[in-house]
Amino acid sequence: MGELISPARLRAVLGKHHLSLRKKLGQNFLVDGNIVRKIVAAGNLTPEDVVVEIGPGAGMLTAAVAAAAGRVVAVELDRALLPVLAETLAGYDNVLVVQGDALEVDFDRLVEEAVGAPVREYKVMANLPYYITTPLIMRLLRGGFHITEMVLMVQLEVAARMAARPGTGDYGALSVAVQYYGRPEVLFRVPRTVFFPAPGVDSAVVRLIRRGKPAVTVEDEDLFFTLVRGAFGQRRKTLANALAGAKVMPGWTRAAWEELIRAAGIDPRCRGETLGMQEFASLARAVSIRKNGGQPDLFT
Numbered sequence: 668m669g670e671l672i673s674p675a676r677l678r679a680v681l682g683k684h685h686l687s688l689r690k691k692l693g694q695n696f697l698v699d700g701n702i703v704r705k706i707v708a709a710g711n712l713t714p715e716d717v718v719v720e721i722g723p724g725a726g727m728l729t730a731a732v733a734a735a736a737g738r739v740v741a742v743e744l745d746r747a748l749l750p751v752l753a754e755t756l757a758g759y760d761n762v763l764v765v766q767g768d769a770l771e772v773d774f775d776r777l778v779e780e781a782v783g784a785p786v787r788e789y790k791v792m793a794n795l796p797y798y799i800t801t802p803l804i805m806r807l808l809r810g811g812f813h814i815t816e817m818v819l820m821v822q823l824e825v826a827a828r829m830a831a832r833p834g835t836g837d838y839g840a841l842s843v844a845v846q847y848y849g850r851p852e853v854l855f856r857v858p859r860t861v862f863f864p865a866p867g868v869d870s871a872v873v874r875l876i877r878r879g880k881p882a883v884t885v886e887d888e889d890l891f892f893t894l895v896r897g898a899f900g901q902r903r904k905t906l907a908n909a910l911a912g913a914k915v916m917p918g919w920t921r922a923a924w925e926e927l928i929r930a931a932g933i934d935p936r937c938r939g940e941t942l943g944m945q946e947f948a949s950l951a952r953a954v955s956i957r958k959n960g961g962q963p964d965l966f967t
């Protein structure tokens with residue numbers, strides 16, 4: 668496997684299968700053994716671990732993960748890569764390659780098929796296809812899967828957004844979602860030169876440990892996330908203006924929002940980007956009470 672990790676070897680194996688890489692599918696493959704080793708080390712893998720890899724590509728990372736973990740399920744969208752993977756992973760009998768769309772497959776079911784029994788916890792490791800990074804992370808977090816930990820290579824800018832604190836320019840809906848479900852840690856930066864072909868941006872590897880329970884108590888998660896998206900939808904507006912403008916609640920005017928936000932203990936003139944997780948939770952609680960006919964003073 669080691670010999671695969673160079674641009675020349677990758678070109679040779681792709682050439683043999685008459686393949687060229689598809690930019691549209693985010694096909695920037697790792698060609699640096701050191702980075703592959705660092706990603707695998709970040710997973711703290713043992714033979715007990717079951718790992719889902721998203722987008723195995725030509726199998727560079729897959730092989731290294733397979734050497735350290737007990738079982739690997741690799742989900743690749745591009746059917747044309749399957750013969751390449753069959754060749755590069757021939758030496759590993761603990762890998763199941765599945766052709767499918769990571770935005771649609773049931774990861775729990777695939778893991779169960781691979782292991783032959785339901786699995787209570789597994790990890791995700793991936794050099795993510797950049798064109799779907801955010802929806803994919805949201806699905807991994809909100810899809811109800813038994814994922815305990817993820818090690819993800821993402822664009823540097825996405826890594827910063829995942830770990831951003833309130834009041835900073837990087838803080839947004841992705842930060843709230845990631846930190847609601849987990850504890851993100853940006854581990855190291857990855858220069859664009861370690862990919863073939865080199866993308867236009869640098870990347871970073873992020874480890875995300877799932878929390879036992881979400882960071883704050885929220886009764887209606889859909890409402891919570893609708894409010895979060897509304898608050899960040901128009902960042903330059905005040906919170907009340909942004910929520911009214913985003914039509915988060917049909918028919919609610921700015922004045923109604925101002926009153927409700929105040930009743931939730933928040934200054935309605937602030938911007939969404941200053942709100943911490945707890946404040947979004949208070950806001951969701953206030954909206955729930957109001958929707959159910961309660962009075963604002965019930966929740967001050």
Ligand SMILES: C[S@@+](CC[C@H](N)C(=O)[O-])C[C@H]1O[C@@H](n2cnc3c(N)ncnc32)[C@H](O)[C@@H]1O
Pocket residue numbers: 692693694695696697698721722723724725726727728729742743744745767768769770794795796797799
């Ligand atoms: C950045 S490459 C990573 C390849 C390989 N893991 C590596 O590190 O060299 C992303 C991979 O994801 C695959 N991919 C793109 N969209 C996908 C999707 N919706 N579901 C599963 N795989 C996808 C691409 O075909 C490509 O192989």
